[in-house]
Amino acid sequence: MHERLAPRPLRPAGPAGQRSRAARVAPWPAAVAVAFALVQLAFVVPGSGLGWDETVYVSQVGHHAPAAFFSAPRARGISYLVAPLAALTTSTAVLRVYLVVLSSAGLFGALWVWRKVFAPPVLACAGALFAGLWPTLFYGSAAMPNLWCALGALAGVGFLVRACDGPGDRAAPVGVAGSVAVVTLMRPADGLWLALPAAVAVLLMPGLRRPALGVALPAGLLVGGASWVVEAYTRYGGLGARLHRASEIQGGLGWHFAVDDQVRALAGRTLCRPCDVPWDAPHTAVWWCALPVLAAGGVLAGVRAHRTAAVVLPCAVAAALAFPYLFLIGYAAPRFLLPVYALLALPVAVCVVHLCTAAGRPVRRTVSCVVLAVALAGHLGVQFQVLSRVASGGRSTGRAYTQAASALHRLGLRAPCTLSGEHAVPLAYYTGCASRQTDGHDMSSTPAGLAAVARRMPVAVIAPAGGRPPPFARAWRPVDLPRLPGPVGAYRAYLPPDPARR
Numbered sequence: 001m002h003e004r005l006a007p008r009p010l011r012p013a014g015p016a017g018q019r020s021r022a023a024r025v026a027p028w029p030a031a032v033a034v035a036f037a038l039v040q041l042a043f044v045v046p047g048s049g050l051g052w053d054e055t056v057y058v059s060q061v062g063h064h065a066p067a068a069f070f071s072a073p074r075a076r077g078i079s080y081l082v083a084p085l086a087a088l089t090t091s092t093a094v095l096r097v098y099l100v101v102l103s104s105a106g107l108f109g110a111l112w113v114w115r116k117v118f119a120p121p122v123l124a125c126a127g128a129l130f131a132g133l134w135p136t137l138f139y140g141s142a143a144m145p146n147l148w149c150a151l152g153a154l155a156g157v158g159f160l161v162r163a164c165d166g167p168g169d170r171a172a173p174v175g176v177a178g179s180v181a182v183v184t185l186m187r188p189a190d191g192l193w194l195a196l197p198a199a200v201a202v203l204l205m206p207g208l209r210r211p212a213l214g215v216a217l218p219a220g221l222l223v224g225g226a227s228w229v230v231e232a233y234t235r236y237g238g239l240g241a242r243l244h245r246a247s248e249i250q251g252g253l254g255w256h257f258a259v260d261d262q263v264r265a266l267a268g269r270t271l272c273r274p275c276d277v278p279w280d281a282p283h284t285a286v287w288w289c290a291l292p293v294l295a296a297g298g299v300l301a302g303v304r305a306h307r308t309a310a311v312v313l314p315c316a317v318a319a320a321l322a323f324p325y326l327f328l329i330g331y332a333a334p335r336f337l338l339p340v341y342a343l344l345a346l347p348v349a350v351c352v353v354h355l356c357t358a359a360g361r362p363v364r365r366t367v368s369c370v371v372l373a374v375a376l377a378g379h380l381g382v383q384f385q386v387l388s389r390v391a392s393g394g395r396s397t398g399r400a401y402t403q404a405a406s407a408l409h410r411l412g413l414r415a416p417c418t419l420s421g422e423h424a425v426p427l428a429y430y431t432g433c434a435s436r437q438t439d440g441h442d443m444s445s446t447p448a449g450l451a452a453v454a455r456r457m458p459v460a461v462i463a464p465a466g467g468r469p470p471p472f473a474r475a476w477r478p479v480d481l482p483r484l485p486g487p488v489g490a491y492r493a494y495l496p497p498d499p500a501r502r
Contacts, residue, residue: 024120029107033111036140039137043384044096044138049395050092054142057074058143061079068428068429069437071249072236072243075227075228077187078186099141103140106148109155110152113162118310118349125349126346129345130342134268146335146338146339148183149186149338153317153343154343155175159179161314163208164208166207176217180216184220185223188228194339196320202217245441257327258275261275266288270390271332272332275331298347298349301350302347310346314347318343322337356372401430404423413433416457417457418433418436421470422463425442450472454496460493461493464490464491477497
């Protein structure tokens with residue numbers, strides 16, 4: 001068990017030993033990363049369109065449409081990640097393949113950090129458990145920050161665990177700082193919740209009390225969060241004002257019990273807000289309920305193998321990262337907990353490998369392996385079932401926006417143009433227009449301002465077919481649009497009596 005959990009020596013004596021060990025370890029996480037990429041390319045990427053949040057992030061750096069309103073909670077990390085490709089092409093398919101390659105390489109890299117801590121079977125099992133979840137597969141090719149937070153957290157805690165074995169690992173402090181910076185750049189709140197338990201560990205654990213690590217954490221936060229803080233002062237009136245506005249947009253940060261919301265969202269809801277839907281697919285949450293039990297088993301096995309830090313630190317950081325999403329916001333999305341799942345995959349993998357390899361009668365080991373294999377097969381079957389449904393929904397959403405954009409083009413809405421109202425943000429991206437709202441959290445215009453814009457360029461206001469448009473657009477000409485995503489479905493575009501044309 002010791003050999004499988006934490007191979008010795010931790011640092012081979014010389015370059016030849018290091019190369020030999022790397023050659024033995026590399027195929028395991030590489031196989032997981034390749035499988036991760038292939039599944040995405042086969043089941044998620046084909047026919048997919050950009051979702052609402054993705055159009056916001058991509059529009060900041062692309063040339064397909066003017067930049068959408070960037071609300072206070074958002075950070076620009078994912079926009080920086082897609083910028084090199086968005087500057088070259090507007091193809092969603094190419095963007096998806098680019099992100100598949102990056103996310104698969106990122107998964108390999110995050111697992112590779114742990115090569116000095118766990119043996120190849122544990123790394124492969126942990127990688128497969130995390131990569132096999134439907135949120136991981138769905139967001140691997142998405143222009144969304146959450147998976148990158150997960151990979152950054154996994155790598156950062158790995159470097160921290162490696163630092164526990166002494167100052168000989170010179171890459172550890174740099175890796176910790178870089179990982180915290182990446183997570184903070186993607187989602188500043190996640191970076192803070194990652195750094196807090198890591199800082200406690202540096203203070204309390206003798207093996208981590210080193211100046212380099214004490215500097216690494218605040219340096220990572222500073223580097224990763226600098227652009228977000230600077231933008232707070234240049235666009236929002238200060239850091240406090242931006243934090244207050246971000247809290248308002250997220251429904252007010254405070255005590256909210258969202259555990260049950262997260263459980264219901266596992267059935268395939270990418271965003272559950274408000275999450276007042278019935279729990280009609282409990283089988284999709286069986287693994288979620290088993291997760292803490294298996295993680296506890298992995299902690300017990302790790303402690304017995306004298307690798308306490310290797311299993312306790314991932315659990316401690318995972319608990320910290322889960323806390324705000326389970327108890328401080330009033331809605332749920334499975335992607336929020338991806339960093340938690342990435343970290344808990346390690347002790348769970350330790351538990352699984354221990355059950356399959358622990359000393360005992362061969363018959364008992366065989367039975368354990370068979371039971372675990374059957375359970376894993378059932379788990380993956382459920383994940384792929386949900387993934388298929390979610391990916392199909394994403395393709396339908398993309399088709400709906402494309403059809404509505406074509407209808408708007410026929411009505412004369414071509415760049416430069418402006419859209420307002422419901423679904424204006426994604427429709428504006430698909431149409432090549434700017435999006436401007438006269439109310440709500442992304443209010444960027446006024447009724448008078450939008451009317452003035454309508455005298456210079458094509459403008460449309462999108463509203464439900466059964467409702468009423470804003471007062472300033474009630475005299476405008478209504479035109480039915482193809483069905484849009486969501487429960488309402490039927491929408492109309494309201495056009496000025498004499499729309500401006502180029």
